[in-house]
Amino acid sequence: MGSAASAQRAKTIYIDISGGTVPVVFSPKCSAKDLRELLTSVAGLCRWSVVTLTTCDGAHLTITPSTIPANTRSTPYKLHHMEDAEASDREVYGEMLARLSDDFTRAFKIQAYTEEFSSRIERLEKRLEVESLRNIELDQYKKELQKISDIMNERPKMLGSDMHPHYGVSVPRRDATLYPKYILTQETINYLKKPTFDIWHWEHNEMLCLLEHMYTELGLVSEFNINPVTLRRWLVAVQKNYRDNPFHNFRHSFCVTQMMYGMIHQCHLQGMFSSLEIATLMTAALCHDLDHPGFNNNYQINARTELAIRYNDISPLENHHCAMAFLILDKPENNIYVHLSAEQYKQLRAGVIELILATDMAKHSGFMETFRKAVTSGFDSTSDEHKRMLKVMLIKCCDISNEVRPMEVSEPWVDCLLHEYFRQSDREKLEGLPVAPFMDRDKVTKATAQTGFIKFVLIPLFEAMKEVFPALDETMLKCLRASLEHYEHIKIMEDMLKEEGPAPPTTLARATLKKT
Numbered sequence: 001m002g003s004a005a006s007a008q009r010a011k012t013i014y015i016d017i018s019g020g021t022v023p024v025v026f027s028p029k030c031s032a033k034d035l036r037e038l039l040t041s042v043a044g045l046c047r048w049s050v051v052t053l054t055t056c057d058g059a060h061l062t063i064t065p066s067t068i069p070a071n072t073r074s075t076p077y078k079l080h081h082m083e084d085a086e087a088s089d090r091e092v093y094g095e096m097l098a099r100l101s102d103d104f105t106r107a108f109k110i111q112a113y114t115e116e117f118s119s120r121i122e123r124l125e126k127r128l129e130v131e132s133l134r135n136i137e138l139d140q141y142k143k144e145l146q147k148i149s150d151i152m153n154e155r156p157k158m159l160g161s162d163m164h165p166h167y168g169v170s171v172p173r174r175d176a177t178l179y180p181k182y183i184l185t186q187e188t189i190n191y192l193k194k195p196t197f198d199i200w201h202w203e204h205n206e207m208l209c210l211l212e213h214m215y216t217e218l219g220l221v222s223e224f225n226i227n228p229v230t231l232r233r234w235l236v237a238v239q240k241n242y243r244d245n246p247f248h249n250f251r252h253s254f255c256v257t258q259m260m261y262g263m264i265h266q267c268h269l270q271g272m273f274s275s276l277e278i279a280t281l282m283t284a285a286l287c288h289d290l291d292h293p294g295f296n297n298n299y300q301i302n303a304r305t306e307l308a309i310r311y312n313d314i315s316p317l318e319n320h321h322c323a324m325a326f327l328i329l330d331k332p333e334n335n336i337y338v339h340l341s342a343e344q345y346k347q348l349r350a351g352v353i354e355l356i357l358a359t360d361m362a363k364h365s366g367f368m369e370t371f372r373k374a375v376t377s378g379f380d381s382t383s384d385e386h387k388r389m390l391k392v393m394l395i396k397c398c399d400i401s402n403e404v405r406p407m408e409v410s411e412p413w414v415d416c417l418l419h420e421y422f423r424q425s426d427r428e429k430l431e432g433l434p435v436a437p438f439m440d441r442d443k444v445t446k447a448t449a450q451t452g453f454i455k456f457v458l459i460p461l462f463e464a465m466k467e468v469f470p471a472l473d474e475t476m477l478k479c480l481r482a483s484l485e486h487y488e489h490i491k492i493m494e495d496m497l498k499e500e501g502p503a504p505p506t507t508l509a510r511a512t513l514k515k516t
Helices: 002-008 032-042 087-102 107-153 186-191 204-217 228-240 250-266 275-287 297-302 306-310 316-329 342-357 361-377 384-399 407-431 446-466 472-500
Strands: 011-017 020-026 051-054 077-081
Touching (some): 011 032, 020 032, 032 051, 032 107, 186 204, 204 228, 204 250, 228 250, 228 316, 275 342, 275 384, 297 306, 297 316, 297 407, 306 316, 316 342, 342 384, 361 384, 361 446, 407 446, 446 472
Parallel strands (some): 011 077
Antiparallel strands (some): 011 020, 051 077
């Protein structure tokens, strides 16, 4: 009943006639002929005048009551009187009008002439509709060709099109819409604090709700008087500014933030760090890969991209992530830290920047060496310098923590990263740029890459952290050693296959190295 009633409602469009806007009201069920006569009447033209409608952009509209889109007074359609109709059409009109005038008194022929007149008008209307559709298609083809031309002319240096006019960084792609509110069970609340948490079972809206819970449960909402609506807007804005990359996407960001949340509880960091420092850790984790283009620093520098030029080849991606984080926070509707004092905000900003820049794996060895010295000499939880180094190591642990999770959770991440790496190496080959061996689909294997990364990067990192937090030996290092054993076994099997015959198909190759 509701849809039938809606179909019978009068429809209103607005027409620009001689600089004035006139509303035209008609039934969606009237004929195209009736609507054309109504338009000519409104325009003060002869009822048989040939008229067309165009939008403000010049696109032609088909004058059909049921399909012509409604508009507003501020966007009126323009009515055109086709003075330049073909001569044959004028002759048709003239002949019909003359004959109709001569025989008007002959009542017995009026019906015949009316039918002939209607038939010719209908044929003429169809011709006009076809011409209008052709004009519309031509406009669409022109726009598509222009897009293709723009893409062809643009060198693939800028790996993002939504650029801020002043800062050269992406802005939120569309207005943030609030997500549904979910009620978390106690089981989920407890599970969220563990490294075994399976991030693959959650949709984006659910992950946003879990992030909101983390900020609330850690006391950050109450401590900094964060408006819950602003918090949700900020979370959505962050999510919208992660691209749909195979690996460096919003799910990875959530994964890193959940691991940070878990380590805050497992290592009792709230007893060591202030609320402002906890907020810094969580915010840096969530924003650490914002607007990642899916091509690492090596590509940015070798391809001389806009980001590499802007940041002088110095951690171009990490600098971009930092800029994005504070560009989003700078918007009043997203600023969850609006109630911080100037000094507090300065400290938070400096801390977030330091932590995000530390995720550049090119600097990993230097951070490890400095932290080992601090641990060897005796870690002092009251030392500001030691605490600063610890925060850096925490975000590094969380950023590459996939392998401390169960195999069924960590394994898909390897495939995602491999997909992203192969996409980059294929592009580098096309552009004649250097290709890293661990990203080359023709050289890398999953077992060798995983074995080396776990043995020489992950285990040393978490063993150093174990010196400060002994509980990590059971909760994280145990899983890392099991993963190493698993991939070493696969490597042995691969080596045996190589001795017996051809190498395994490259489609089975895998990699698990973080961006360099």
